[in-house]
Amino acid sequence: MKYLVWMWVVVLGLALASSAWAQTPALPSPDTTRLPGARPDSLRRRFDQERMLNSLKAYTKRKTIAGKAASALFNFTERREDQAGLDATLLDRQYDRHNYKVIRRIDVRTLDAFGYSISDSTRIPRNILEKAGNTFHIKTNKARVRQVLLFREGDELEPQDLAESERLLRQTSEILDARVFVNERTSSADSVDVLVITKDVFSLSGTFQLRDVEAGIIGLRDVNFLGLGHQFRNRYEYGRSFNGPGGQTWRYDGSYLVPFRNFVYGQARYRNETRNREAGVRFSRDFYSVNTQYAGALSYDFVDRLVATRGSGTAEDPYVFDPLRYNMQDAWLGRALRLKSYDLGYENPGRVIVSGRVIRTNYAQKPTVDYFNANLVLGTVGYSIRRYYKDKYLFGFGRTEDIPTGTLLSLTTGYEFNEVANRRYYGLRMAYAGYHPQRGYLYLNGEFGSYLRGRDNDWQQGLVSGELLYFTRLYHTGNYQWRHFFWQRSSLGLNRRPGEQPLSIDGENGLRGFQPQGLLLGTSRVTLNYEATLFTPVSFLGFRMAGVAFADVAWLNARTPRQVLPFQEAPYTGFGLGLRFRNEYAALRTFQITFGFYPRGMSAPNGIRVFENSRPYYDFSDFSFGQPGVVRYQ
DSSP, rough: HHHHHHHHHHHHHHHTTTHHHSSOOOOOOOGGGGEEEOOOOGGGGGOOTTHHHHHHHHHHHHHSSHHHHHHHOOOOOOOOGGGGOOOOOGGTTTTTGGGOOEEEEEEEEEEEEOOOOOOOOOOOOOOOHHHHHHOOOOOHHHHHHHOOHHHHHBOOOTTTHHHHHHHHHHHHHHHHEEEEEOOOOTOSSSHHHHEEEEEEEEEEEEEEEEEETTTTEEEEEEEEEEETTEEEEEEEEEEOOOOOOTTOSEEEEEEEEEOOOGOOOOEEEEEETTTTTEEEEEEEEESSSTTTOEEEEEEEEEEEEEEEOOOSSSSSOEEEEEEEEEEEEEEEEEEEEEOOOOTTTTTOEEEEEEEEEEEEEEEEEOTTOOOOOOEEEEEEEEEEEEEEEEESEEEEEEEEEEEEEEEEEEEEEEEEEEESOOOOEEEEEEEEEEEEEETEEEEEEEEEEEEEEETTEEEEEEEEEEOOOOOOOEEEEEEEEEEEEEEEEEEEEEETTTOOOOOOOOOOSBTOOOBBOOOOBBSEEEEEEEEEEEEEEEEEETTTEEEEEEEEEEESSSTTTSSSSGSSSSSEEEEEEEEEEEEESSSSSSSEEEEEEEESEEEETOOOEEEEEOOOOOOOOOOOOOOOOOOOOO
């Protein structure tokens, strides 16, 4: 066990020592698509279907009913934003020449979800589908856009404000893409006009699945309610099979989030499902920007559930469930300290962050004597460097993406006052990420956290976790482009309480598309994920296609929860092939259909499942922190 911990410390130490690979300020990369001998982007060339597309274009211009129907389905106006990808540009170096000029005016232009383009001002909705979609869409209010900006009229434009505002707009759920730039035609030596252009996502969505005559799922979601950035999510499942004690035939999960000024968010949530009821309310403000000085949160949560604490381990009696009911009050406050720079032309990107947190937990019902009322006081001190690059064709399919790179080191310590014996807490986290267009992206993260009961030097409820994510550069082979993804994650529970087996391997936690037969939980988990994405030159009626192949492996100590390393049990595996589609002319942009095979543990008898998804399996991890806490065990 200790060798695995030291291995992660050594690997992350080497990565931190070599962080100059991504942290050294660099000028934007040259446009390699215009260099002599550069390969053309084969995804944007026209191939065998050109004659068919031209015929269909001509057909859509006919005045017949069939021609008008075809015109409503297809729009053949070329999307200029897809003609060339962005170079890997360092965001905080784009607008240096305008630093500290006075902002005279901020012009905000919000575009509807369908038919418009940020990079092509002449692009407007042309068919009935785009126009109908915009009819049901409420455009983002300009006041909501101004709420996200880091500057106001009359302020001096500080370094990074434009790029940071653009990144924050893209990170909101209601905005698909954004551009924030200076109007060069009206700028002067001491003042500027700023233009903000945003394009919405179609915020309203729903789900309806009819599994049987008396079983199904109904869902409704809006991530931009009334154009104000409010978000509500509702999902109701009925007709579920009764599954042991506490089982119920329905499940509901819902939440409502409201953004306030100064990046304060309020959220209320409620969940009711088999053996679990949760409710909570939270007000929070994170370190949303590199230059944010203060952050904090207040929250209250209530949990009423049944936990598996014991059982004979046989098929007839795998678990015995006991009640667990408690409430939690949580408050924290953090301060980011900017480090001095002795170079007048260069701002030190490093930040030292100090924060404190108080968590109070009260139990109304306890499954075992190992659960006790407690007050936990935590403090964190850390060092963070954050930089963002802007590029395309990474996790998304042509959308502008912000790539976080940097270095993070934090140390957390605390003291828990409880009914039995007071405990200390110690936690450590180290992370590093670097990106280069030719070398790809590398992210490393390692965490350790555990309580120490001073009476007998007993380490309790510990966790060692590690993560490695790497994707290669975009390769070219003939008319094809492809990229590899590698992802390794480890969560090793140390001296966990009875019933603390929350780790699963289904879905995003391990094997994509995996649905286990029955309850499959453990205290330690190790997963390996590999994916190859092939962007093909195939284009048919506006649909561009990419092929996806994946292989997933996961180890879980479901039968031996006291064994730290899960390798004593046979691994669960998943293999699959998928097709990812993107339509250049229709409103529905990207979706993926995947065929998966799982040799063991699958709910389906043959281990085969076909599933659909519209979001990438991987995602970036940011380098913002501040809230002290124990290592997340989930």
